[in-house]
Amino acid sequence: xxxxxxxxxxxxxxxxxxLSPATISRGLKNNPLINKKTRKIxxxxxxxxxxxxxxxxSSLRSRRTYTIGVxxxxxxxxxxxxxxxxxxxxANAAGYMVIICQxxxxxxxxxxxxKALFDSRVDGLLxxxxxxxxxxxxxxxxxxxxxxxxxxxxxxxxRCASVMIDNFxxxxxxxxxxxxxxxxxxxxxxxxxxxxxxxxxxKGYQHALLEHGLEYDESLIVVGDxxxxxxxxxxxxxxxxxxxxxxxxxxxxxAVISCMQHLKNEGVKIPDDIAFAGFIDHAGASTxxxxxxxxYYSPEEMGRLAVNALVKSMDKTESGRVQKIxxxxxxxxRKSSVRFRGSV
Amino acid sequence: xxxxxxxxxxxxxxxxxxLSPATISRGLKNNPLINKKTRKIxxxxxxxxxxxxxxxxSSLRSRRTYTIGVxxxxxxxxxxxxxxxxxxxxANAAGYMVIICQxxxxxxxxxxxxKALFDSRVDGLLxxxxxxxxxxxxxxxxxxxxxxxxxxxxxxxxRCASVMIDNFxxxxxxxxxxxxxxxxxxxxxxxxxxxxxxxxxxKGYQHALLEHGLEYDESLIVVGDxxxxxxxxxxxxxxxxxxxxxxxxxxxxxAVISCMQHLKNEGVKIPDDIAFAGFIDHAGASTxxxxxxxxYYSPEEMGRLAVNALVKSMDKTESGRVQKIxxxxxxxxRKSSVRFRGSV
DNA sequence: CTGAAAGCGCTAACAC
DNA sequence: GTGTTAGCGCTTTCAG
Numbered sequence: 001x002x003x004x005x006x007x008x009x010x011x012x013x014x015x016x017x018x019l020s021p022a023t024i025s026r027g028l029k030n031n032p033l034i035n036k037k038t039r040k041i042x043x044x045x046x047x048x049x050x051x052x053x054x055x056x057x058s059s060l061r062s063r064r065t066y067t068i069g070v071x072x073x074x075x076x077x078x079x080x081x082x083x084x085x086x087x088x089x090x091a092n093a094a095g096y097m098v099i100i101c102q103x104x105x106x107x108x109x110x111x112x113x114x115k116a117l118f119d120s121r122v123d124g125l126l127x128x129x130x131x132x133x134x135x136x137x138x139x140x141x142x143x144x145x146x147x148x149x150x151x152x153x154x155x156x157x158x159r160c161a162s163v164m165i166d167n168f169x170x171x172x173x174x175x176x177x178x179x180x181x182x183x184x185x186x187x188x189x190x191x192x193x194x195x196x197x198x199x200x201x202x203k204g205y206q207h208a209l210l211e212h213g214l215e216y217d218e219s220l221i222v223v224g225d226x227x228x229x230x231x232x233x234x235x236x237x238x239x240x241x242x243x244x245x246x247x248x249x250x251x252x253x254x255a256v257i258s259c260m261q262h263l264k265n266e267g268v269k270i271p272d273d274i275a276f277a278g279f280i281d282h283a284g285a286s287t288x289x290x291x292x293x294x295x296y297y298s299p300e301e302m303g304r305l306a307v308n309a310l311v312k313s314m315d316k317t318e319s320g321r322v323q324k325i326x327x328x329x330x331x332x333x334r335k336s337s338v339r340f341r342g343s344v
Numbered sequence: 345x346x347x348x349x350x351x352x353x354x355x356x357x358x359x360x361x362x363l364s365p366a367t368i369s370r371g372l373k374n375n376p377l378i379n380k381k382t383r384k385i386x387x388x389x390x391x392x393x394x395x396x397x398x399x400x401x402s403s404l405r406s407r408r409t410y411t412i413g414v415x416x417x418x419x420x421x422x423x424x425x426x427x428x429x430x431x432x433x434x435a436n437a438a439g440y441m442v443i444i445c446q447x448x449x450x451x452x453x454x455x456x457x458x459k460a461l462f463d464s465r466v467d468g469l470l471x472x473x474x475x476x477x478x479x480x481x482x483x484x485x486x487x488x489x490x491x492x493x494x495x496x497x498x499x500x501x502x503r504c505a506s507v508m509i510d511n512f513x514x515x516x517x518x519x520x521x522x523x524x525x526x527x528x529x530x531x532x533x534x535x536x537x538x539x540x541x542x543x544x545x546x547k548g549y550q551h552a553l554l555e556h557g558l559e560y561d562e563s564l565i566v567v568g569d570x571x572x573x574x575x576x577x578x579x580x581x582x583x584x585x586x587x588x589x590x591x592x593x594x595x596x597x598x599a600v601i602s603c604m605q606h607l608k609n610e611g612v613k614i615p616d617d618i619a620f621a622g623f624i625d626h627a628g629a630s631t632x633x634x635x636x637x638x639x640y641y642s643p644e645e646m647g648r649l650a651v652n653a654l655v656k657s658m659d660k661t662e663s664g665r666v667q668k669i670x671x672x673x674x675x676x677x678r679k680s681s682v683r684f685r686g687s688v
Numbered sequence: 689c690t691g692a693a694a695g696c697g698c699t700a701a702c703a704c
Numbered sequence: 705g706t707g708t709t710a711g712c713g714c715t716t717t718c719a720g
Contacts, residue, residue, distance in 0.1 A: 009697055020707045025699060033705060055463050056404040057697030060712050065400070067443075067464075074429060081425035085418060088446050097460060099411075100444045102432050116441060119399050120411075257631060287601060287631045353713055364691045369715060377689060401713030404696050 008051045017045055028053065059121065067097045068310060069117035072151075073105040073130040078253040079282045079299045080128070083151070086303025087126060094311045096123070105130035105193070118146065124310045128152055130193060147313040149306050152197055161313070163306045165329040167197050170295045171204025173331045174249055174277045177293070179212045181339040183247035183275050186214070189222045189234060189259070190251045201251040201279065220245060224252045231258025238274070239266060247275040247337075257284045257292065260336070276336040290335030297329040352395045361389055372397065403465065411441045412654060413461035416495075417449040417474040422597040423626045423643045424472070427495070430647025431470060438655045440467070449474035449537070462490065468654045472496055474537060491657040493650050496541055505657070507650045509673040511541050514639045515548025517675045518593055518621045521637070523556045525683040527591035527619050530558070533566045533578060533603070534595045545595040545623065564589060568596045575602025582618070583610060591619040591681070601628045601636065604680070620680040634679030641673040 010024040017024070019042070027034045027042035034042075045051075059065045068091055072080050084100060091098045099120060103110035110130065117125060128151040150162040178186055188205050191198050206216050222237050224230045234255055238245065250256035256278040260270060270276055270290055278285060281294035305325050313323075354368040361368070363386070370378045371386035378386075389395075403409045412435055416424050428444060435442045443464060447454035454474065461469060472495040494506040522530055532549050534542050550560050566581050568574045578599055582589065594600035600622040604614060614620055614634055622629060625638035649669055 007697085010699095011697080021697090022699075022708080023706055025697095026706085029699090035705060038705080052459070053463050054404070054465065054697055056400040056409070056465060057712090058699075060398075060400045060404055060697080060714090061699045063712080075419075075432065076425040076429045081420040081428075084425075084444075085420045085446060088419065088444060089448075092445070097443055097445075097464060099441055100428075100432060101436070101441075102429060104433075115396070119397050120441060121398065121400060261631075283628060284631045287605075287628045289633045351713085355713080365713090366692080366715075367690055369713095370690085373715090379689060382689085398713055401696090402715075404698090405713080405715045407696075 007054070008049045009054075010051075012049060013042065013045050013051060016049065017041060063121075065121050065123050066095055067099060067120065067122045068124045068126060068307070068314075069114075069120070069122035070098055070100045071103055071110060071113050071117070071125070071127045071129075072100070073103050073128065075100065075102055078280050082282075082299035083303045086300040087307055088303075090304045090307035094307065096307075096311070103130055118144070122146065124148065124314045126151060126306055126310060130195065147310055149310050149313075151302065151306060153195075161309060161323040161325075163302055163309065163325040163327060164197075165295070165297050165327045167200035168204040168207070170279070170329050170331070171201040171249075171251065172208045173204075174279070174293070174295065175205045175208035176212070177331060177333065178247040178249060178275055178277060178337060179208065179214065181247070181271070181275055181337055183339075184214065185217075185220065185243065185245040186247045186249055187220045187222055187238060187241070187245035188249050188251065189224055189255065192223050192225060198251060205249060205251070224255050231255045231260075232262050234259045235262035235266065238263065239268075245274060247277070249277050249279075251279045253278070253280040253282070257288050260288060260292070271335065271337050271339050275339060281332055285332070286334070288336075293334045293337035294332055295329050296332045297327050302327055351398070352393045353398075354395075356393060357386065357389050357395060360393070361385060407465075409465050409467050410439055411443060411464065411466045412468045412470060412651070412658075413458075413464065413466035414442055414444045415447055415454060415457050415461070415469070415471045415473075416444075417447050417472065419444065419446055422624050426626075426643035427647045430644040431651055432647075434648045434651035438651065440651075440655070447474055466490065468492065468658045470495060470650055470654060474539065491654055493654050493657075495646065495650060497539075505653060505667045505669075507646055507653065507669040507671060508541075509639070509641050509671045511544035512548040512551070514623070514673050514675070515545040515593075515595065516552045517548075518623070518637070518639065519549045519552035520556070521675060521677065522591040522593060522619055522621060522681060523552065523558065525591070525615070525619055525681055527683075528558065529561075529564065529587065529589040530591045530593055531564045531566055531582060531585070531589035532593050532595065533568055533599065536567050536569060542595060549593060549595070568599045575599045575604075576606050578603045579606035579610070582607065583612075589618060591621070593621050593623075595623045597622070597624040597626070601632050604632060604636070615679065615681050615683050619683060625676050629676070630678070632680075637678045637681040638676055639673050640676045641671050646671055 010021045013024045014021045023034065023038065024042055027039040028046060070084065070087055075081055075084060088098050099117060099122065101113035101117065103113055124147040126149050148160060150160055152164045153162050175186060190202060209216050222234055224234050238248065250259065260276055263274065264270060268274055276292060278292045278294040281296035285292040285294045305327065309323055309325060354365045357368045358365045367378065367382065368386055371383040372390060414428065414431055416428065419425055419428060432442050443461060443466065445457035445461065447457055468491040470493050492504060494504055496508045497506050519530060534546060553560050566578055568578050582592065594603065604620055607618065608614060612618055620636060622636050622638040625640035629636040629638045649671065653667055653669060
């Protein structure tokens with residue numbers, strides 16, 4: 001029995017087969033130059049000896065790691081885990097491994113993670129930023145020509161690829177829907193994060209108000225926290241408003257459900273007293289009662305498209321044209337916002 | 345300006361400083377042998393030149409990757425994403441990166457992922473298996489002395505470390521609770537997966553029945569699918585039973601909520617007609633109405649304890665004593681199962 | 689405290 | 705088709 005500590009290398013296979021290490025390497029990599037028979041023998045011997053390739057050595061030499069880095073604010077937040085699941089699957093199918101990091105919605109952490117990923121020489125990077133004013137770290141990546149795709153980001157300035165939905169349009173649709181349901185005082189719950197996504201959503205909200213002859217009233221804007229599920233404090237703020245809003249559009253993806261629940265506990269009737277709409281449609285939306293109106297897009301598609309675009313730009317040495325992929329979304333109208341029951 | 349393609353290495357720093365590469369390496373790694381002043385100069389120069397260490401080269405030489413591999417059936421399932429979030433955080437804090445893989449509840453995939461992780465020479469492995477009859481792949485890992493910790497697994501035979509809750513006890517507590525609420529015909533929803541976790545839960549259920557003088561009736565066992573959220577088909581099966589069960593204990597972590605919802609749509613009153621209890625307490629449990637009774641344990645703690653134990657066994661060359669960590673859980677009694685409202 | 693030299697395991701370039 | 709050689713960037717003895 002072999003000593004378990006000793007690693008089997010291609011040299012061992014080469015020696016056992018009286019071939020050169022180069023041939024072994026080629027045989028194991030399905031290099032077409034190699035004689036089919038030779039390859040078979042090589043593969044069999046490798047199996048027999050329990051050979052396991054060493055990716056480091058290979059990566060060091062070939063300057064290719066077949067690894068992609070993913071940075072998100074939090075893995076367990078909204079539909080993030082589903083997007084990551086899709087990324088992992090698509091990456092795997094394309095022969096890549098996935099290193100996942102959380103930025104915890106912190107600049108420093110985000111930068112550190114990107115740097116660490118660079119130290120790991122990932123071939124490409126997928127990044128969902130917590131804020132928009134932190135291009136520097138990614139700038140470094142881009143300068144170093146690491147293909148990078150942003151998820152859910154709209155950097156006007158930066159010429160960088162991204163995959164996202166049309167946040168302006170989606171917010172516009174939600175707001176219009178609420179107005180069509182007869183709502184006139186639409187509270188808007190947003191985040192303290194200076195993220196372009198929230199900016200776009202606000203613009204969509206404002207645009208819809210304007211188009212329907214409603215005034216934009218800053219006192220109807222409620223700011224929550226990104227990292228915390230501040231449903232209770234939000235609900236209190238809403239209750240204190242006078243006159244009370246007759247609708248809530250929560251562009252903050254997480255707090256909306258607990259906010260709704262707290263209001264219900266306070267005796268608020270949803271949607272009759274206050275109609276509700278969230279933004280991203282995640283698992284809780286169709287569980288909470290009444291079911292929550294929200295924007296749906298396929299997390300699987302988001303992950304898949306991002307990986308495919310990334311793989312494409314990793315494959316060609318020259319990083320491809322900058323690409324902005326807009327994912328289709330749809331407004332899932334559910335009971336939390338439907339007031340005219342006859343008509344819908 | 346430097347050509348962006350040329351990588352800065354410690355040799356460049358060495359040359360610029362008239363020092364040897366070895367000194368640079370030591371300086372960058374905070375080796376105590378190095379003069380403090382020299383180190384400062386080295387670090388400054390590295391910064392100036394935009395040096396980024398190359399982990400591969402380092403790993404190749406030092407045989408340490410500071411990477412841990414994680415394999416789970418699905419990232420977006422139950423409380424998995426929260427456990428992973430905690431793993432990522434704890435690993436990061438300890439100086440490790442995390443590579444995450446999904447086995448998709450498939451043997452082949454699981455094996456392939458473990459092999460790929462080994463090719464990446466991860467220093468340690470955390471694995472939540474989909475089934476129990478696939479020790480082989482992990483056996484290889486263990487033989488190769490890669491510290492491995494199983495999440496939620498109870499291999500009687502294998503002498504391997506694990507972190508989990510006491511599934512038998514938890515199931516026993518749930519069942520007892522339902523019986524205390526006056527339920528006598530307790531349906532048990534489980535998975536087709538041959539996973540020890542489900543075996544333990546079944547035993548706990550049976551033990552509680554026995555202890556309370558109730559017969560174990562196989563016709564009350566409903567088998568669902570692990571990978572799919574077969575809530576609707578489960579609810580149909582339940583409705584067909586006659587006499588109908590007066591309680592449902594769903595050891596299958598996912599399907600229970602949609603199952604409840606379907607039954608509600610069919611006019612079943614919960615908990616009065618049928619009391620409900622799930623197993624793992626994930627986000628949906630306190631959103632669905634009535635709120636779902638379930639077993640809670642901290643996913644943060646699960647992740648943290650697993651990583652800490654792993655780090656410990658990676659640090660000492662000799663892998664430490666086999667360790668089984670049992671996480672405390674608690675039964676979260678909620679409205680879905682409470683029938684005696686006065687008394688609870 | 690610093691330097692010289694060797695080599696981790698693999699692959700690319702060039703021979704034959 | 706296969707072999708030779710060199711070297712990816714780093715760390716690690718061993719010297720001094």
